[in-house]
Amino acid sequence: MMNKLYTTHEKAKEVIDKCEACYIGMIDENNKPYVLPFNFGYENETIYLHSAPFGKKIDILKQNPEVCVAFSTDHQLFHRHEPVACSYGMRYRSVLAFGKVEFVENYDDKVGVLNIIMRKYAGKDFSYNAPAVNNVAIYKVNIDKIETKISSY
Numbered sequence: 001m002m003n004k005l006y007t008t009h010e011k012a013k014e015v016i017d018k019c020e021a022c023y024i025g026m027i028d029e030n031n032k033p034y035v036l037p038f039n040f041g042y043e044n045e046t047i048y049l050h051s052a053p054f055g056k057k058i059d060i061l062k063q064n065p066e067v068c069v070a071f072s073t074d075h076q077l078f079h080r081h082e083p084v085a086c087s088y089g090m091r092y093r094s095v096l097a098f099g100k101v102e103f104v105e106n107y108d109d110k111v112g113v114l115n116i117i118m119r120k121y122a123g124k125d126f127s128y129n130a131p132a133v134n135n136v137a138i139y140k141v142n143i144d145k146i147e148t149k150i151s152s153y
Contacts, residue, residue: 002152003149003150003151003152004149004150005147005148005149006147006148006149006150007145007146007147007148008146008148009045009143009146011148012095012097012146012148013042014093014148015071015073015093015094015095015148016042016071016095017042018073018074018093019071019072019073020039021037021038021039021040022037022038022040022047022069022070022071023035023036023037023038023069023070023071024036024037024038024049024057024067024068024069025067025068025069025070026057026060026061026064026066026067027060027064027066028056028060028064029059029060029063034056034057034060036057038051039117039120039121040069040117040120041113041116041117041118041119041120042116042120043116045143046140046141046142046143047069047097047099047140047141047143048113048116048117048138048139048140048141049101049117049138049139049140049141050113050114050117050136050137050138050139051136051137052136052137053135053136053137054137058137061101061103061139062103065100065101065102066098066099066100067098067099067100067101067141068096068097068098069095069096069097069098069099069141070094070095070096071094071095071096071097072092072093072094072095073092073093073094074091074092074093074153075090075091075092076090076091076092077089077090077091078090078091078152089152090151090152091151091152091153092149092151092152093148093149093150093151093153094148094149094151095146095147095148095149096146096147096149097141097143097145097146097147098143098144098145098146099141099142099143099144099145100141100142100144101139101140101141102139102140102141102142103137103138103139104138104139104140107130107133107134109138110133110136110138111128111133113138113140114126114128114133114136114138
């Protein structure tokens with residue numbers, strides 16, 4: 001069993017597409033880490049997110065748009081010798097994506113991102129009313145660096 005590290009979006013997409021959530025790591029105004037789970041979309045080597053248009057995460061991201069996005073899937077406990085604790089390990093596939101958040105303000109672009117996210121979870125596009133679109137924060141992570149780790153598969 002080996003660990004493999006990849007730095008291409010193609011290998012990352014294989015992992016990301018299997019994930020139901022991602023975790024966004026941010027740095028707050030006191031230089032402290034702040035991590036939250038998100039639903040997401042991934043298309044054209046970009047991560048898309050949505051949330052309420054206010055709150056701590058929005059304040060942090062407007063002050064410091066640098067983020068690390070973590071994905072993890074296919075967790076499987078294994079062991080070489082059942083009675084030996086140190087022989088246990090975990091198989092997994094993970095992705096770390098580093099980049100900057102950019103807020104999406106254009107109405108039509110926001111609808112497009114909402115549909116990228118909804119296609120992931122519901123498999124189709126939707127219609128949205130103006131209040132719903134106007135009252136949601138939409139942002140994307142422009143990825144500067146991506147790392148995919150396949151561990152013990």
